[in-house]
Amino acid sequence: MQATAAVLRTPDGPYALETVTLRDLRADEVLVRIVGVGMCHTDVLPRTPAFIAPPPIISGHEGAGIVEEVGADVTEVAVGDHVVLSFDSCGHCANCHSGQPAYCETFLVRNLFGRELDGSSTAVDADGNAVGARWFGQSSFATYAISTARNTVVVDKSLPLELLGPLGCGIQTGAGSILVALDVQAGSSVSIFGAGAVGLSAVMAAKVAGATTIIAVDVHQARLDLALELGATHAMLGSAPNLSEQIMEISAGGVQYAFDTTGVPSVILTAIASMKMTGKCGLVGVQLGDLQLDGSALLGKTLLGILEGGADPQTFIPRMISLWQQGRFPFDRLIEQFPLDQINEAEQSSLSGKTIKPVLRP
Numbered sequence: 417m418q419a420t421a422a423v424l425r426t427p428d429g430p431y432a433l434e435t436v437t438l439r440d441l442r443a444d445e446v447l448v449r450i451v452g453v454g455m456c457h458t459d460v461l462p463r464t465p466a467f468i469a470p471p472p473i474i475s476g477h478e479g480a481g482i483v484e485e486v487g488a489d490v491t492e493v494a495v496g497d498h499v500v501l502s503f504d505s506c507g508h509c510a511n512c513h514s515g516q517p518a519y520c521e522t523f524l525v526r527n528l529f530g531r532e533l534d535g536s537s538t539a540v541d542a543d544g545n546a547v548g549a550r551w552f553g554q555s556s557f558a559t560y561a562i563s564t565a566r567n568t569v570v571v572d573k574s575l576p577l578e579l580l581g582p583l584g585c586g587i588q589t590g591a592g593s594i595l596v597a598l599d600v601q602a603g604s605s606v607s608i609f610g611a612g613a614v615g616l617s618a619v620m621a622a623k624v625a626g627a628t629t630i631i632a633v634d635v636h637q638a639r640l641d642l643a644l645e646l647g648a649t650h651a652m653l654g655s656a657p658n659l660s661e662q663i664m665e666i667s668a669g670g671v672q673y674a675f676d677t678t679g680v681p682s683v684i685l686t687a688i689a690s691m692k693m694t695g696k697c698g699l700v701g702v703q704l705g706d707l708q709l710d711g712s713a714l715l716g717k718t719l720l721g722i723l724e725g726g727a728d729p730q731t732f733i734p735r736m737i738s739l740w741q742q743g744r745f746p747f748d749r750l751i752e753q754f755p756l757d758q759i760n761e762a763e764q765s766s767l768s769g770k771t772i773k774p775v776l777r778p
């Protein structure tokens with residue numbers, strides 16, 4: 417099967433559209449024609465020097481599309497189904513068995529290596545050379561992607577499929593962190609650091625959860641304005657003096673939950689300091705740098721590193737869709753669409769803070 421894919425050849429180079437050849441499906445796999453694919457900050461990781469998934473690679477891990485073919489053993493997904501692709505998991509480790517595939521014991525190798533577990537590749541370029549094409553079990557910056565039944569979630573055909581891809585990672589990460597991992601309670605207070613796609617999804621989810629004080633913090637005023645429209649009760653610039661003291665004042669002694677999407681050590685310290693004792697702080701930043709905690713900073717508090725919101729995509733993606741249908745989770749307001757051949761412009765627009773969630777249309 418031939419596909420057109422955006423291939424990253426060097427860490428600092430542009431993506432270039434190339435024709436690649438995907439190998440035949442294995443028994444548990446699914447071939448999906450991609451209709452829309454979100455761009456997530458994790459997609460820039462192969463640009464990091466010496467990263468575990470080096471170029472050449474096809475990234476993209478928020479694919480949505482239509483099933484073209486299924487492997488011999490696939491029963492959960494059928495040809496013609498509309499699907500959202502999410503992260504991959506094994507299905508048989510202890511954490512997968514207990515409904516926590518986001519903490520699958522093979523999460524890193526399945527999602528962040530860009531290759532098969534044995535190091536081989538599912539795709540070759542025009543010269544027959546291997547290209548990484550297993551990014552988060554999909555590599556969906558392409559017209560076609562190979563996923564597995566486990567990371568393929570069937571959705572109703574009446575839904576706007578081109579918009580649904582980001583539910584597979586970034587939006588799931590923000591909403592799942594609030595509704596699943598931190599389990600934010602009605603009537604509580606939450607501070608959310610970073611109002612990008614993950615943080616704004618967290619703001620919407622905190623409102624869904626019934627939090628009554630929702631404080632958004634960001635460095636872009638336009639994003640804070642959107643956070644207020646989406647459910648934040650307070651918005652604060654990250655440059656504000658005495659930020660943690662101001663948050664403690666707003667929340668009468670400290671918030672019950674804090675959620676950091678920035679991964680910046682100084683911001684995480686502010687997030688922890690802004691909580692009252694018994695507070696829970698969730699972190700989703702991939703690179704935490706050298707986070708140095710004073711011994712007393714965590715007294716009576718919980719710090720939780722979260723992957724994919726702690727959610728199971730097979731149940732959580734339908735929950736987000738139901739909330740969207742009710743008008744309570746308007747994630748589509750975060751999205752700006754680009755043709756796939758404008759992937760470099762989309763990446764720049766995202767990195768500059770102009771576009772919150774680019775969705776590429778092959």
Ligand SMILES: [Zn+2]
Nearest residue numbers: 506509512520
């Ligand atoms: Zn597992």
Ligand SMILES: [Zn+2]
Nearest residue numbers: 456458585586
């Ligand atoms: Zn992601």
